[in-house]
Each structure stands twice: as structure tokens, then as C-alpha cells.
Amino acid sequence: MILHIAKKEFREALRDNKFRISAGLLTILVVFAMLVSWNYYQKVNQEYQQANQTIRSQWETQTPKNPHSAAHFGTFAFKPVQTLSLIDNGLDKYLGVSVFLEAHKQNTAAYKQIADQNDLARFAELTPAFVFVYLLPLLIILLAFNTITAEKENDTLRLLLSQGISFRQLAMGKMAGIWLILLTLLLPIFSVGLVLILVSENKSSAIGNYILLIFSLLLYYTVFVNIAVAVSAWAKNSNIALVCLLGFWITSALLLPKISSNLSKTMYPTPSAIAYQKQLKEDLEKGVDGHNPFSEKSKQFEDSVLKANKVDSVHKLPFNYDGLSMQAGEEHETVVYARALKNLNNIYFSQLGFYQSTALFSPTILLKMLSMQFAKTDLQTHYEFTQQAENYRIALVRDLNYDLKDNSNYGDWDYVSKDKDFFKKNVKFDYQPISFSQTLANTSLALTLLVLWVLASVFLLQQTTKKVVW
Amino acid sequence: MLHFIQFEIKNLLRSPFFGILSILLLVFILFAAYNGKKRVDNQLLAIETVKKTEQEFYDNHKILLDSIEKGLRKSPPQWFKNPENPLPLGAFRGAGSYAILPPALLSAISTGQSDIFPTYAKVAIGNTNAGKDNDNFENPFSTAIGQFDLAFVLGFIFPLLIIAFSYNLLSAEREQGTLRLLLSMPLNINVLLAKKIVFRYLLLFGLIIFLLIISFLLFGISLTNFDFVSFILVLGAYSFFWFLLAFMVNLLAKSSATNAMILLGSWLFFAFIIPSTVNMLAGSLYPVPSRVEFVTAQREIDKQAETEKEKILVDFYAKNPQFKRPATEGEKTWKDWWREGFAEDNYVLQLKNKLQKQYAEQAQAQRNFANSFQYFSPTILFQNKLNKIAATDTETYLSFQNSIEVFERKWTAYFETKFMKDEKLTVKDFESFPKYASVQR
Structure with missing residues (x-):
């Protein structure tokens, strides 16, 4: 019986012009979006690979110079492009793509794409994720809002029930029909996505995340299907059902994300740039400054080094004191920058935490966050990258300062390494992507919340299909 | 006519819908105005601090220099x-201007690009990237x-309200069976619909102006200026568009549900599909x-300067x-060090x-392309106009960046010349330090 109803729903939907037009448009939009995104990903990824090679060879072939001068000359770390950014480009355009790595200073990632665009870029962007997360629920609402109310309005409900089917069975049949339609629509689309990933780089790690994304999308659609059928079962007429469901979509997809994002900033205020920089400056001044031997801290450090080596002048040390004091300054600066950035990032993550908690009222918030996390275009991934770039900077500058300390004489700023390949032997930046298990761990809370939403929607469905409300 | 208005008002006031939506609108407008005001206040505070x-x-150095001179x-x-x-007065250790x-008078109405671009920049010798480096910490x-600002409430939410109040003007009469009654009367049904x-246009527009004035007064946002007038005019035109659309959809004489879907589809189309497709294109x-x-291209220049260093210096000397x-x-x-540094x-x-x-020209090509599509969607036009009034549009920030570059060149030239000539600064010189002149709006 349920199967019969499902088949009927399916056939009816295919005949319905409203559905045919919107489903057709949606399919075209999403496939178009996938192809364009993939094309863009290929281009940007190639640029990234090329730039990575260039920047390394520029470092290796720099003119011979004092290693600390080389540390000031510096190099760059570029943010890798994630394969699944072709599904969801997440925060990509709001985040910098390159970090300048130099002595004494941790720089933030520079060159946000949005700064090269204009006001229009702040509107939604047609990505596959935009269609999946925002538009598809609307299609579900369109499919389901009158699935039961129409039977009430046409007085066919009495007829159906008199055939011996229970109201709940009817609802199940309607749901099965809706799912049949959805899957017929979605499976080809998901397959196109899969094919595009298979012909991209780093596909192995992307596929796992893509499957997780599809899995959570299906859970998300379950929530919408359940709620839509429940509302249709409860509502007296199609008008009421439509208004309620659209209200839910508007609240979940449009209002709540912005409201809770704004509230999160009120709850955990972001420090002003001025306050941040002032604090940073004060903290920096509290330690050794490699370039200012006259500062109090620098003097103290010098005395302690002289004492430990039992000499009375830096000239008599068995190594170049400049290299050591530069490194001491560096280590102090590193800690100060790390602490400042950690504090700032903690505020960001508190804001995100608050934001995620409001997902209790909006499943769209959850899916937006999840899809970014699976696509690795979220804040956490960016933070991970800047962290790795910073660790690399620390290692590189240490190499350079120690070469100065161990292989040159005090005050000899004309020193260059005797090794012609010195810069070639410096450490290389090797970005380690976030692993699948890390992603799972990062997303576990959001996934749990999503399952809660599914359970809640099942409960709602159960309550509303107990008996008919005429 | 009076009769008609009385009837319509009674009708609206009796539906709980109208009350609920008005209260919601009030809450949204208050929240959005509060957010905007807070952002502007933070900006003003930052300006004051810097x-x-x-x-x-400069006061401290002036005093010190004064006592040295005396x-x-x-x-x-x-x-x-x-x-x-x-x-030390032009380059480092806190020096710089x-x-x-x-912020513009009505900056609070639209966040625009203000959470992307910095609104102040410190210019010191050689700080050629000042306008772009200064990251805001959003x-x-x-x-x-995106922010919950007035531009969002009025551009995205308000049309939904308009739709909610006008999607079923004739279809409801038909569905209730009162349309026949109306048709039997000596009146033109299209004129009635227009009325x-x-x-509804006058009522909703009046309501929103009232709510805006209340929230502006509450948060101390300036009302008595030309910007506010143009803001209201733009809003009037934008809401007129949505009412006109609703009028035409009502004329199609379809069912209420169909009307609602067509109107919502249009909303989706203008506010999301067009902008997002243009963005993608x-x-x-x-x-x-x-x-x-x-x-990497910049790095190549750095390296070129290194290999050419000898030539540059020989030239310089x-x-x-x-x-x-x-x-x-x-x-x-x-x-x-400094002389050779300046030369390099x-x-x-x-x-x-x-x-x-x-590179800037290439970026501008995309901006121009995207801009040429704004006429396809009233929502884009509305947002752009509001950003203009709030002076939070990309153009304002780009011209600010350009003016910073000009100022930086002036500033550097002033101190560099003094240094190269080996001149000592005097207290009197403090008056002739280059000053940043604000961009004209």
C-alpha cells in the first residue's frame, strides 16, 4: 500500500509543471555550478603548485648573504587549495592566501580575494553547496507542503482512509514518494560531483569527506522531509502548511544565521586591532630584542651568557654572540605572537561555538558549518595552515641564526656561508593536510546535533500522524 | 473612498498576522540599527584612539625638541x-601619521565592505602598503x-512582508466566494485591486518609516540630513517594485498558493539566484x-634589486x-644604511x-563586469545604493586606499629629503609635516 502511494506521488510530481520547472532549474544550476567550480579549482590549484615551486627556487637562488639578512629577506607560505572547495568554497574568499615568513615576526595571511572584488561578491555565490544547503530544502517544501492537505481539500482523504489504510501509513507512503523523487534527482547530481573529484588531485582524502558530506546532507533532507510531511498532516489547508514551512525555511536559512552570528560577536567581542597591537607591542618589549643590545632585557641576557661561559666579553665567546641573541629574541617574539594569536583565535572559536549552539533552532546552520568542515574551507583548517606556516618559520629562522652563531665571528656582518648550497639545504615547507579522523573528531558534535534534529523531526511526524486533524 | 480605507484597516487589524509581523519588523529594525550603531561607534572610538x-x-617629541633648541x-x-x-619622526618607533x-552620517544603515577594508591606516616612511596591510579583526x-544590518532587513526581509500582505488580494476573494459579490457591483475589479x-504600499511604507525614525532617534543616528531623504526615497522605490510585482501577479488570476509561489520564486530569483549566478560568471x-x-612576481623584483644592487649603489653615489x-x-x-636603503x-x-x-586593473575588470549586471536585480541595486549612502561601498574604500598611497609618497618625500640633505628638524618644522586630507564625498 505504502509503495502504491509512493508510486502515485512520484508519477504526479513528474507531471506537475511547477515541480518540473523548479527541479529542472535546480539541476541545471547545480551541475553548472559544479563544472564552473571545478574549472576554477583546477586553475587556482595549478597557480598554487607553480607558485610553491617558484617561491622555493627564489629562496634557494637568492644572492649569498648573511644568514640573518636572509631571514629578513624571508619567504612565503601559500595556502593550499582544497579539492572539495569545488563543492563548497566556504571562507576561502574571506581568508588570506599567503603568509610572509620573516625574522622576528609572525605575519597574518594576506591577500583576501574579497578585497579584489566588489559589493556584489557579498551576495550569495552559486556553489554546489549553496544549492544543496539552501535551495534544495525549498524544493522539498514545494514537493511536500500539500502532499496531505491536498487530499483533505479534495476530500480524497476520507476515501483513502476508508480503504483501510491508517493515517500514518498514508504519511509513510507520501514520504516514500518524496524520497523516491529526491533520490532520482540527487543521485545523478552527486555522481557528477564524484566524477569531478575523481579527475582532480588529492582525490583519495577528498572522497571520504565527500561521502560524509552526502551522508549529512541526506540526514538534513530527512529533517526537512519529515517536518514538511508532519506540517502537511497537521495543517488544515495548503495555505497554512506553505506559510509555516516557508517561515521555517526563512528562519532557519536566512534569519537565524545572521542573528546568531551577530549575537556571538556581542557575547564574545572581538578585540579592536588597536588594542591587540598595543598589547602585542607591550609584550614584545618585555623580552630580548636581538637588534637592540642596549635594552634592559638584552643586557640581562648578555650577562647571563657571559657568566655561563665564564668570559668577560662577548668577543671571547666560542661562538658568535649575535646569532645567539638573535635567536633568543626570536624565541621570545615567537611566544608573544603565538599567545596573542591564540587569544584571538580562541575568541573566534568561542564565537563559532555559540553560533553552533544556535543550530538547535536551525538545521541550516549545522549543515553550512559541516559542509565547510568537510570541504576543509573552514576557519579551523585555515588556522591549522597558519600554525604550520609559523612552525616552519620558526625552524627556518632557527637554522639561519644558528649558522650565524656557529660559523661566524662576532661583529662580522659581512659573513656569508662557505657552503654554496646553504640556502638549498634549509628546511622546506611541507604542508600536512587535516586527516580524515581529525575531521571526524572536529565534526562529531555537529553530526550529533544533526542526528538530534532527525530524531526530533521523527517525533514530530509521529505526533502529527497519530490521527487526522480536519 | 473613506469607506474602502476603513474596511481595509479593519480587515488588516483583525488578522493576527499583521500585528505579529509588525512586531517582528520592529524587533528586526531595532536589532539591525543597534548593530549598525555599535559598528560605527567602534569605528569612531578607533579613530579617536589613533x-x-x-x-x-608628536607632542612629546616637540616638547623634547623645544628644550633641546633652548x-x-x-x-x-x-x-x-x-x-x-x-x-625617528617619520619612520619608526611609533612615528607616522x-x-x-x-564614517558617513548614515554609515549605520549598511555594513557594506566595512568589515573587509580598514578605515584607518598608519603611514610612515616606506610603508607603501599601509592601506592594504591594516587588517581589521573581524x-x-x-x-x-554577513551582518544583520538595516540593508539586510529592508533588502531581503521587507519584500517578504510585502509579499505576505499582497499575494492573495483577489484570489482570497475568489476562494472565499466573495469575488462574485464584488463583480456584481458597479466597479472595475482592476481598479479595486490597484486601490x-x-x-498596502502606503501603509507598509509609512509603518517602516515610522519604525526607522523611532530606531534612529533611539540610537542617536542622524535623521536631519539629505542622506536620510535619499535613503527613504531609495526604499520607497524598492518597495514600489515589489508591490508592482505583486499587483501584476494578482492580475494573473491564479490561486493564492500559486501567487505565493510565483512571488517567492521572484524574490528568490532577484535576491539570490541572479546575484549568485553573476558572481559565478x-x-x-x-x-x-x-x-x-x-x-612570486614581487619576489622576483626583490631578487632583481639584489642582483642590481651594485649598479643601483654606483648610480646613487x-x-x-x-x-x-x-x-x-x-x-x-x-x-x-639608510641612504643606501632609500636608493634601493x-x-x-x-x-x-x-x-x-x-593586478589592480585585472581586479577592476571583474568589478566592472559584476556592476554591469546590477540592473538585472532590484535587490542588488538597492544594496549598492545603500552602500553608497552609507559610504561603505567598495569604491569608497578603493579611493581611500589610493589617497593613502598619495599621502605616503608625500610623507616619505618630506622626511627623506630632510634626511638626505642632512637637515636637522626644528620645532617649526612640526607645522609643515604633511597632513592627510580626507577624501571628498
Whole structure:
């Protein structure tokens, strides 16, 4: 019986012009979006690979110079492009793509794409994720809002029930029909996505995340299907059902994300740039400054080094004191920058935490966050990258300062390494992507919340299909 | 006519819908105005703070220099602390002057690009990237989600309200069976529909102006200015569009549900589908310049300057015979370091400016393309107009960046010239330091 109803729903939907037009448009939009995104990903990824090679060879072939001068000359770390950014480009355009790595200073990632665009870029962007997360629920609402109310309005409900089917069975049949339609629509689309990933780089790690994304999308659609059928079962007429469901979509997809994002900033205020920089400056001044031997801290450090080596002048040390004091300054600066950035990032993550908690009222918030996390275009991934770039900077500058300390004489700023390949032997930046298990761990809370939403929607469905409300 | 209005008002007031939506609208407008006001206040606070730090720095050095000139104190032994030296007052250790973009009168109505671009920048010698470097600390996630500002409430939510109040003007009469009754009367049904629409337009528009005035008064946002008038006019035109659309859809004589779907579809189309499609097209047809390639190209210039260093310096000492070139690095005094630094920087700067211009032009191509599509969607037009009124549009920030660059060149030239001529700064010079002139709106 349920199967019969499902088949009927399916056939009816295919005949319905409203559905045919919107489903057709949606399919075209999403496939178009996938192809364009993939094309863009290929281009940007190639640029990234090329730039990575260039920047390394520029470092290796720099003119011979004092290693600390080389540390000031510096190099760059570029943010890798994630394969699944072709599904969801997440925060990509709001985040910098390159970090300048130099002595004494941790720089933030520079060159946000949005700064090269204009006001229009702040509107939604047609990505596959935009269609999946925002538009598809609307299609579900369109499919389901009158699935039961129409039977009430046409007085066919009495007829159906008199055939011996229970109201709940009817609802199940309607749901099965809706799912049949959805899957017929979605499976080809998901397959196109899969094919595009298979012909991209780093596909192995992307596929796992893509499957997780599809899995959570299906859970998300379950929530919408359940709620839509429940509302249709409860509502007296199609008008009421439509208004309620659209209200839910508007609240979940449009209002709540912005409201809770704004509230999160009120709850955990972001420090002003001025306050941040002032604090940073004060903290920096509290330690050794490699370039200012006259500062109090620098003097103290010098005395302690002289004492430990039992000499009375830096000239008599068995190594170049400049290299050591530069490194001491560096280590102090590193800690100060790390602490400042950690504090700032903690505020960001508190804001995100608050934001995620409001997902209790909006499943769209959850899916937006999840899809970014699976696509690795979220804040956490960016933070991970800047962290790795910073660790690399620390290692590189240490190499350079120690070469100065161990292989040159005090005050000899004309020193260059005797090794012609010195810069070639410096450490290389090797970005380690976030692993699948890390992603799972990062997303576990959001996934749990999503399952809660599914359970809640099942409960709602159960309550509303107990008996008919005429 | 009076009869008609009385009837419509009674009708609306009796539906709980109207009350609930009005209250919701009030809450949204208050929240949005509060958010906007808070953002502007933070901006003003930042401006005040940076002005104060700048003032303090130069006041202190002026006092010190004054007592040195009067012989009350000796010049500090370290060159980088001596106020007679142009470099400590132009280049480092807190020196520099702020270029500031003050908020417009109605800045609070639209966040625009203000969470992307900085509204002030510190300009010091050689700080050629000042306008772009200064990162504001907005959480990128909340930037991506977008702010809950008046532009959002009026541009996205308000049309939904208009739709809610006008999607079923005739269809409801038909569905209730009262349409026949109406048709039997001696009146033109289209005129009646037009009257109903105009009535709702005036009512909703009046309501929203009332709510806006209340919230502006509450948060102390300026009302008595030309910007507010143009804001209201733009809003009037924008809501007129949606009522007109509703009127035409009502004329189609379909069922209420169909009307609602057509209108919501239009809303989705204008507010989301068109902008997002244009964004995608702009991105692929006129891609933004690759900034990673820009970085490596800049690096190439740095390296070129290194290999050309000898030539640059030989040139410099040939043109400036008054300076003698030191033989080794160890012999260099701080003055030699700085002179040679200026020579190298000027060389690099020329090349980098050219590169920067090339990339900026490429970015502008995408902006122009995207802009040419704004007429396809009233929502885009509305947002752009509001950003203009709030002076938070991209153009304002780009011209601010340009003016910073101009100022930086003036500032650097002033101190560099003094340094190269080996001139001592005097207290009187403080008056002639270059000042940033605000961009004209």
C-alpha cells in the first residue's frame, strides 16, 4: 500500500509543471555550478603548485648573504587549495592566501580575494553547496507542503482512509514518494560531483569527506522531509502548511544565521586591532630584542651568557654572540605572537561555538558549518595552515641564526656561508593536510546535533500522524 | 473612498498576522540599527584612539625638541631617539601619521565592505602598503555569514512582508466566494485591486518609516540630513517594485498558493539566484588576479634589486657625490644604511608599482563586469545604493586606499629629503609635516 502511494506521488510530481520547472532549474544550476567550480579549482590549484615551486627556487637562488639578512629577506607560505572547495568554497574568499615568513615576526595571511572584488561578491555565490544547503530544502517544501492537505481539500482523504489504510501509513507512503523523487534527482547530481573529484588531485582524502558530506546532507533532507510531511498532516489547508514551512525555511536559512552570528560577536567581542597591537607591542618589549643590545632585557641576557661561559666579553665567546641573541629574541617574539594569536583565535572559536549552539533552532546552520568542515574551507583548517606556516618559520629562522652563531665571528656582518648550497639545504615547507579522523573528531558534535534534529523531526511526524486533524 | 480605507484597516487589524509581523519588523529594525550603531561607534572610538596616540607622540617629541633648541636638555645620544633627526619622526618607533576614513552620517544603515577594508591606516616612511596591510579583526566566518544590518532587513526581509500582505488580494476573494459579490457591483475589479495595493504600499511604507525614525532617534543616528531623504526615497522605490510585482501577479488570476509561489520564486530569483549566478560568471569570465602569482612576481623584483644592487649603489653615489661610499658592511654608519636603503627602495618601488597597477586593473575588470549586471536585480541595486549612502561601498574604500598611497609618497618625500640633505628638524618644522586630507564625498 505504502509503495502504491509512493508510486502515485512520484508519477504526479513528474507531471506537475511547477515541480518540473523548479527541479529542472535546480539541476541545471547545480551541475553548472559544479563544472564552473571545478574549472576554477583546477586553475587556482595549478597557480598554487607553480607558485610553491617558484617561491622555493627564489629562496634557494637568492644572492649569498648573511644568514640573518636572509631571514629578513624571508619567504612565503601559500595556502593550499582544497579539492572539495569545488563543492563548497566556504571562507576561502574571506581568508588570506599567503603568509610572509620573516625574522622576528609572525605575519597574518594576506591577500583576501574579497578585497579584489566588489559589493556584489557579498551576495550569495552559486556553489554546489549553496544549492544543496539552501535551495534544495525549498524544493522539498514545494514537493511536500500539500502532499496531505491536498487530499483533505479534495476530500480524497476520507476515501483513502476508508480503504483501510491508517493515517500514518498514508504519511509513510507520501514520504516514500518524496524520497523516491529526491533520490532520482540527487543521485545523478552527486555522481557528477564524484566524477569531478575523481579527475582532480588529492582525490583519495577528498572522497571520504565527500561521502560524509552526502551522508549529512541526506540526514538534513530527512529533517526537512519529515517536518514538511508532519506540517502537511497537521495543517488544515495548503495555505497554512506553505506559510509555516516557508517561515521555517526563512528562519532557519536566512534569519537565524545572521542573528546568531551577530549575537556571538556581542557575547564574545572581538578585540579592536588597536588594542591587540598595543598589547602585542607591550609584550614584545618585555623580552630580548636581538637588534637592540642596549635594552634592559638584552643586557640581562648578555650577562647571563657571559657568566655561563665564564668570559668577560662577548668577543671571547666560542661562538658568535649575535646569532645567539638573535635567536633568543626570536624565541621570545615567537611566544608573544603565538599567545596573542591564540587569544584571538580562541575568541573566534568561542564565537563559532555559540553560533553552533544556535543550530538547535536551525538545521541550516549545522549543515553550512559541516559542509565547510568537510570541504576543509573552514576557519579551523585555515588556522591549522597558519600554525604550520609559523612552525616552519620558526625552524627556518632557527637554522639561519644558528649558522650565524656557529660559523661566524662576532661583529662580522659581512659573513656569508662557505657552503654554496646553504640556502638549498634549509628546511622546506611541507604542508600536512587535516586527516580524515581529525575531521571526524572536529565534526562529531555537529553530526550529533544533526542526528538530534532527525530524531526530533521523527517525533514530530509521529505526533502529527497519530490521527487526522480536519 | 473613506469607506474602502476603513474596511481595509479593519480587515488588516483583525488578522493576527499583521500585528505579529509588525512586531517582528520592529524587533528586526531595532536589532539591525543597534548593530549598525555599535559598528560605527567602534569605528569612531578607533579613530579617536589613533588620533590621540599620534598627537601624543608628536607632542612629546616637540616638547623634547623645544628644550633641546633652548639648550635646556642635551640631544639623546642614540640617533634613533633624537628628535632633531628626521628619521625617528617619520619612520619608526611609533612615528607616522594616520590616514582616516570617517564614517558617513548614515554609515549605520549598511555594513557594506566595512568589515573587509580598514578605515584607518598608519603611514610612515616606506610603508607603501599601509592601506592594504591594516587588517581589521573581524571573524572571517561572521564576515562570510554577513551582518544583520538595516540593508539586510529592508533588502531581503521587507519584500517578504510585502509579499505576505499582497499575494492573495483577489484570489482570497475568489476562494472565499466573495469575488462574485464584488463583480456584481458597479466597479472595475482592476481598479479595486490597484486601490488595495496602493493602500498596502502606503501603509507598509509609512509603518517602516515610522519604525526607522523611532530606531534612529533611539540610537542617536542622524535623521536631519539629505542622506536620510535619499535613503527613504531609495526604499520607497524598492518597495514600489515589489508591490508592482505583486499587483501584476494578482492580475494573473491564479490561486493564492500559486501567487505565493510565483512571488517567492521572484524574490528568490532577484535576491539570490541572479546575484549568485553573476558572481559565478564574473569569477570565471573575469577571474580575480592570482595573488600567489603576484607574490612570486614581487619576489622576483626583490631578487632583481639584489642582483642590481651594485649598479643601483654606483648610480646613487655618482649622482650624490657629497656622500662617500663605505668599503665594507662593518664600516657603514646608520646614515649609510639608510641612504643606501632609500636608493634601493626607490628602485624596487618603481617596479612594484607597475606590477601592482597591472593586478589592480585585472581586479577592476571583474568589478566592472559584476556592476554591469546590477540592473538585472532590484535587490542588488538597492544594496549598492545603500552602500553608497552609507559610504561603505567598495569604491569608497578603493579611493581611500589610493589617497593613502598619495599621502605616503608625500610623507616619505618630506622626511627623506630632510634626511638626505642632512637637515636637522626644528620645532617649526612640526607645522609643515604633511597632513592627510580626507577624501571628498
